[in-house]
Amino acid sequence: MAKPPVLRITPPSRWWAIPFGELWAYRELLYFFVWRDIKIRYKQTAIGAAWAVLQPFLTMLVFSLFFGKLAHISSGGLPYPIFYYSALLPWMYFASALQNATNTIVENQRLVTKVYFPRLALPLSSVLSGLVDFGVSFLMFIAMMIYYGIRPSAAALWLPVFLLMAILTALGVGLWLAALNAIYRDVRYVLPFLVQFWMFASPVVYSSSLVPAKWRWLYGLNPMAGVIEGFRWSLTGHGDPPGRMFLASAGVVLAILLGGVGYFQKMETTVADVV
């Protein structure tokens, strides 16, 4: 018989590492968390999955009417519904994933104080479960593309890259906010403003061509700028292929994510005492 593994419980150290091995060992729990989030979201709402379509669709209508038809913001020749919906797809995913990830530790505080599991599984699962809504609203986009007769180019193959970046951005920022929220409940009140400001700082209602070319890389420091611009480009061909702006975004995402994991793990050692 193999000798059972020895687990050593010690005071927290200053060092941290991304616990890939442990997350892998708990992959089934991660699956169950995702499954629970999705199931509960659709059980508690009367029209269930329809929300995933209605929210971006209605927002798209409002944007098309006010920013497009009335304010005449340039869409570079794209029909306004396509122009806005292609940006709202990643944005709505990001906003809700960020919100869920931020609240996840506080909402699961009973769990956190009663059972051990890698705490990273909580924000990770809330970011992943948002993908279902994303998928549903993406179907709507396909229908719109067919309606407007827009044929996607090979650039669409880039889509998974941008989606991954959206996921990592939501996770990275979500880790920071989830950790902060566990300690300072003020985060809950700050979050709606943050999301709102962030949307206007991202090319959702306008195209990033509005930003002078030489400042584009600076604009790219907002990782969602790279993600949204990338989505629009890969789905509709509007705008530029990934360049310096995208690289800046990717670098920032990586930094936020690594910092987030570190900060989250630092919080993790004491969270059961303070939540």
Next chain:
Amino acid sequence: MSEAVIHVEGLGKRYRVGERERYLALRDVLARAVTAPFRRNGQRRTRDYLWALRDVSFDVRQGEVVGLIGRNGAGKTTLLKILSRITRPTEGFAEIHGRVGSLLEVGTGFHPELTGRENVYLSGAILGMSRREIGQKYDAIVDFAGVERFIDTPLKHFSTGMQMRLAFAVAAHLEPEILLVDEVLAVGDLEFQKKCLGKMQEVSQSGRTIVFVSHQMNQIRRLCERVLWIDAGQIRQSGSTGEVIAAYESSQVGAAAESRGKCFLRWEVPGHGNVIRQLADEVVFRLELQLTEPVSKGHLGVNIVNGDSVLLIGWGFENVEIPAGRQELMVRVPFLPLRPGAYTLLCTLFNNGNNLNDGEAIEHWIAVPPLIVDTRPMTHAQDRWAGLLNIPAELQVPSTDTVRTSVAGS
């Protein structure tokens, strides 16, 4: 075989006062930052911290069932939380050999919107079972809980009792090598509690290691071979179950409030307070009472009840005559071979008859403090085979001329 599966050395956990069980608002932090310069240096270092656990060392061997006892806030739960990795220690370390399952709460992870079936899977996964494992045990879990008919309805439609039963059923089918349990058997009705205790005994007999926190000494007696008594964050005593529980219970007596009855004032075993220390000698209960009117043709009942509410013995005295005023009664018992533990002394006094023939009840008094029997156990070493009495026995094998006594530990 019996190597240590849990090894704890110098374990300590420090909380900042006020930090425990409470989150901060940003304004507190700002306020603290603003006032910090005005505080004298070093002042906060010692005063703002509290050691919930300090310098705790012990070993638990493979297959042992160890009880943790102590008052609320003594540090038992903190210790379990460290061992189950929910919180980290401040100093010292613990080594655990084997897969740990911890049960700090019944129904961890249950969600009211999900059905019973879905909750079984979710809760099982949270407690550390794999999906396949839950699938294999699913029928046994539902059967144990006795909720087959409702299993596909949302949990919010379950009664509290049903939820508890389902939750415990999931937990009971956890099969780690080391199980950490915190006071979870106190749920559900009596019938279900018995079922749970039975399940725990089954688990312990299958050779797995259990560390078990409870305030119910009868549960500890039934399940544990060894007990750690934790007091103010430190191990005060560790040893065999009977010994440690007796010491713990004796210490509790001083803490119990002195309560007076209407006419019974106090009681004692003269010279020994409320403790019986000899097994075979005469025991005297001295009852003090204050009567506003005399008792004639009265009835005095004296009963001894154990922690499981079993009446062990009762004496009734008829045609009792007691004058009014401050009086004392002596109840003499030639020998009282009770098992070590805490007992309730129940005294009843009737005037003009007894409880059956229209006697006038003067008082039913639950004597305070409780009666503590602190004698050496002479019966079976395993609590559940020891029974209610404590009488020594001797085994002779004439052909080999050997003698064995029943005294535990000899």
